[in-house]
Amino acid sequence: MRDTWYPVLESKRLGRRPVGITRLGRELVLWRDARGQPVAQDAACPHRGADLSRGRVVGGCLECPYHGMRFAADGACVRVPCEGKARPIRADLRVKGYAVRESLGLVWLWWGEHRSELPPLPWNHELPGVGAGTCTATLTWNVPFARVMEGNLDLHHFPFAHRRWALGMGTWLDPYTARLEGDVIHTHGVLREDDGKPWDGRSGFAAEIKVLFPHLVLARFGGLTQALIAATPIDAEHTWVVFRYRNGLPIVGGLVAWFLVRSELWLIQPEDYALLRDSAPRHPSREDFHLVRADAGIALWFRLYERRLEAQPR
Template sequence: MITDEDRRTRGVEAREDFVRDTWYPVLESKRLGRRPVRVTRLGRELVLWRDAQGQPVAQEAACPHRGADLSQGRVVGGCLECPYHGMRFAADGTCVRVPCEGKARPIRADLRVMGYAVRESLGLVWLWWGEQREELPPLPWNHELLGAGTGTCTATLTWNVPFARVMEGNLDLHHFPFAHRRWAPGMGTRLDPYTARLEGDIIHTHGVLREDDGKPWDGRSGFAAEIRVLFPHLLLARFGSLTQTMAAATPIDEENTWIVFRYRSQLPLVGGLVAWFLVQMEVRLIQPEDYALLRASEPRHPVRQDFHLVRADAGIALWFRLYERRLEAQRQNPGARPPMVRAL
């Protein structure tokens, strides 16, 4: 097993890092109403709220005055009001009201709350984690990810599992007949055929779990699945011709991950019911088993050298290759940290 000292020797940090210059989903849109919401994402304590136009805003949760939790405040006139002293902050972070000073006294320029660029799409609020630019890139896979519409059902999970371990599990197909044998009796254990390839930042995998009968695949038997991952954290999967799923993983901090997933069924009339049933199966039966296994896996923060991968892990190997290259590039450019922005 690779130790932390081995990682330091090889130039690989033992601690988790977060891939930069990408959009991360941070909250379901339906969870963000009239009241502010506090979340921890990417190691930062954030308050999310909606301005006068109903657009989402993400800012540092601590009031710049004396550190009160702004998520316990309220939205007044399109501004966020601190629950402790009533100071109000606009969507761009500017303080527009200091009650104790009176209306006539000028407000100090440094009394402002820091924020992040956010966008809303597909029933999710997305946060830009990267260097600020005049024009931010479009949301990833926006034309392919499943919207929260007819025939879909969405759920979220919070796992005490590091981000890399979650993504490793998302690309693992051949664990199913063992980790979930109670729900898939008789499922074949041989993953054949199986392919994994990389196109830019997209990992394409396709495999069939079938009986190990020594015969070539007949093109029909077995359980077929297609899994695509847009590095670092977005997944699209297809099981059969009528069922799709998407998942996204966002680090909460170095040890925990927020996961959102959505099923879509294209069955006429009953698609929404089927999607709801599949989500219930995931939440109540499948995901608890995956969570228990991933949480107990060692080391918690793996690198590729920790593993002895087999052919069926080719997709996982590709993800870790991208992950380690990206983190190494970020370490070579330590000054390019994702800053909080002053104007959104």
Template sequence: MIADAARVGKRPVTVERFGRRIVLFRDERGALVAARARCPHRGADLGLGRVVDGAIECPYHGFRFASDGRCVAIPCEGRGASARGVAEALALTRYEVREHRGFVWLFWGERPDELPPVPWFEGLPADERHAHTASTDWEVPFARAMEGMLDLHHAPFAHRPWVPGMGALLDPYDVRVEGDVIHAMGVLRHDDGAPWDGRRGWKFEMEVRFPGALRLSFGKLVVGVVGCAPIDAGRTAIVGRYYMPVPAIGRLLARLGLLMEFWLIQPEDERMLASSEPRDADLEACRFVRADAGILAWHKMRRARLKA
């Protein structure tokens, strides 16, 4: 999950992911296309150009590229350029991309014979009239960003002004791993020496589809989806959506909640993560405790992928 699909309209959009600039645009049918943003001719950013009849036009010299990557127009060489073979060496590097539930999903790596299905989460509303989506970038490496997403027990301290009186004891706390999915449930409550009564405290539930797609729920009202993707070795792109199934005002509440999250809460998370040493993180970088079980599970998945 690399971007909010609503960002890609009539004009192309360049995003930076995985250390590379990627241009997103729509073909004549409105289908999403992803390609390397660098024009094969002289390297200009195609995201600064325009889309003409479903082909993306370079802003520098007007070269056009169809949705399949073929160069279909070279104005300086005239109409016969394609027939003379001039365009053959100018094909765009394309990436496999899908649009699903309002997000842009990119397959990164060598293409298999059959692409895996786009990951999604059960139980989310199909009607998104009560939802709002927003994006931000963190000056934090991807692994650190994912640690922040999976961390439940920082809230009473890192976000004290916004959740005054929140208990710091994470109990109960349960983490299950099923294939590429991490399920976590926890309750932050006051440590009164008694077992949880099933009512007191703040209940959180989380489902993480490795590497960077998350479903979050806070109590019974707020449900969120978050996608994290590396921009480069030191930065992470985050796209989030809140669902608030409240008649008439659900979208407004979701917008207000997400604005608070992105303007007030997440900057505190980013500040803590950016201050952490070492800058990047792995299994040996920290000393984990019971309440970090979800983070530990994610790092183990990551290590297994890197070794594969």
């Protein structure tokens, strides 16, 4: 999905040395300029293709590890040692760059057409940031992007896929609602015992899940716990996932968030990963599914996904 801000790296991973990553099908190098601002560029040196992430930052520029050519944050080559200082540098010796922003403890990359004025970062004031009461982790999955997002909208898998940890959780998703407002999918559901009675407003496991299409998820469990989940394609077959919990309890909120993240890493996510990795087909469309009422949020996401894919330039 183009024309979107994608998180590509945790800010704390980007220090004084360049970092090489693959995101959105591109080999990228991220580094910080003399002001400490993040820079994202193609990792291949335009001279002869060396991996710039193996280089170093010198004087606010990125130096190629192969021949010492240096590139500024705007992509221009500013030094070619083998040619000497007096010889002009050819104008086309420059590395392609990408607009990046830093917010909420993440580096975000604009994946889309160049614009004179880029849109603001999505949900910047609503998503949980770093700091007290939060804990963050990342995963790299051998699962295509659409399958990851499908799993993020699936509430009724929990008592079965995670039966060892979901002791006593009901299997009936009632009530459940899903609606689309612009690019935001709103879902709310309660997993409870199937007693055939109207919900009493208290029993069961309640969750509110909002998705800002295509890739940002904000989930609320009860009144004190929030979860941010963001998925960014690495390539057609792999996805980078960052998730963050925030708990509002005084004093112990950070410990609760840490426990929730560790539970995800050690217990929940390995089970989700195995199921999504082996689901067929790996690149589904709505026609591949026979969805039920409890999949209404998934249906809305795929409707948007297929519509946007058709509208994108070939």
